[in-house]
Amino acid sequence: RPLDINIELPDEQSAQKLKIGIYFATWWALNVVFNIYNKKVLNAFPYPWLTSTLSLACGSLMMLVSWATRIAEAPKTDLDFWKTLFPVAVAHTIGHVAATVSMSKVAVSFTHIIKSGEPAFSVLVSRFFLGETFPLPVYLSLLPIIGGCALAAVTELNFNLIGFMGAMISNLAFVFRNIFSKKGMKGKSLSGMNYYACLSMMSLLILTPFAIAIEGPTMWAAGWENAVSQIGPNFVWWVVAQSVFYHLYNQVSYMSLDQISPLTFSIGNTMKRISVIVASIIIFHTPIQPVNALGAAIAILGTFLYSQAKM
Ligand code: 3PG
Numbered sequence: 001r002p003l004d005i006n007i008e009l010p011d012e013q014s015a016q017k018l019k020i021g022i023y024f025a026t027w028w029a030l031n032v033v034f035n036i037y038n039k040k041v042l043n044a045f046p047y048p049w050l051t052s053t054l055s056l057a058c059g060s061l062m063m064l065v066s067w068a069t070r071i072a073e074a075p076k077t078d079l080d081f082w083k084t085l086f087p088v089a090v091a092h093t094i095g096h097v098a099a100t101v102s103m104s105k106v107a108v109s110f111t112h113i114i115k116s117g118e119p120a121f122s123v124l125v126s127r128f129f130l131g132e133t134f135p136l137p138v139y140l141s142l143l144p145i146i147g148g149c150a151l152a153a154v155t156e157l158n159f160n161l162i163g164f165m166g167a168m169i170s171n172l173a174f175v176f177r178n179i180f181s182k183k184g185m186k187g188k189s190l191s192g193m194n195y196y197a198c199l200s201m202m203s204l205l206i207l208t209p210f211a212i213a214i215e216g217p218t219m220w221a222a223g224w225e226n227a228v229s230q231i232g233p234n235f236v237w238w239v240v241a242q243s244v245f246y247h248l249y250n251q252v253s254y255m256s257l258d259q260i261s262p263l264t265f266s267i268g269n270t271m272k273r274i275s276v277i278v279a280s281i282i283i284f285h286t287p288i289q290p291v292n293a294l295g296a297a298i299a300i301l302g303t304f305l306y307s308q309a310k311m
Helices: 010-044 046-069 080-107 109-113 117-127 135-156 163-183 193-212 217-231 236-257 262-284 290-310
Strands: none
Touching: 010 080, 010 109, 010 117, 010 193, 010 217, 010 236, 010 262, 046 080, 046 163, 046 236, 046 262, 080 109, 080 163, 080 193, 109 135, 109 163, 109 262, 109 290, 117 135, 117 163, 117 290, 135 217, 135 290, 193 236, 217 236
């Protein structure tokens, strides 16, 4: 990413700010809708490996149709591109399926509280795997992040170890995805939208055999029948909604990553989690204790302090 040192006129600056504002608002709104439908589907049909696969399949199909009908221009890629994309796709697949497994076991708000700890993973991975060092305030900002997440976890009314571990694994996988992604995007002329489309397709190929081995068609058929008998024929639209919105929110987030620095992106991501936590607590009537909410607030405050310290 080149340094943004071009001189912009005030009109251009406000147009750019407006554009980024629209990207952010769209990204958060799509994400809230995804999280609500995803949880509604998982409550009736607890097969996160299949729902994760369907999200990727739906996005891949949407992009193939967009390329075929020339709504979007198909990217020009070579073998080298797909090779560099492979580790990104492995990390994306693990992060995605782990978050979905987590949400199938615990409240959406709990998964996202733990996921707000992602900056702590980012610093620790960069420190211990890449040997990067950071100024003291960055390390200090990890204390409220880790402390807040820990407080929220120990006071969570419906704590579940798989749910907790899923969110932690997702954090770790997404940190690696972001590191590999930065390397993979360097010098490539792909737009954020097409980069994410290729990522979805490769992740779909990686995830499908695991989903079949871990859950499989027999379980899915019985689960589907049960879900349709509980919810009615509308269930299929819930599945469509979670899959379409998953693709759209990720596509918009990759499109905004094209326009902003990774740091602004991570602040946007934390604010996105606040909207999801609040919306899901209201919609699902999630029981929370004051001390639990305090833990979440401390963790989120920590991520803001982290972004300030990184600036
Ligand atoms: C997923 O299913 O991939 C997760 O819900 C992603 O979470 P995030 O995009 O909010 O990190």
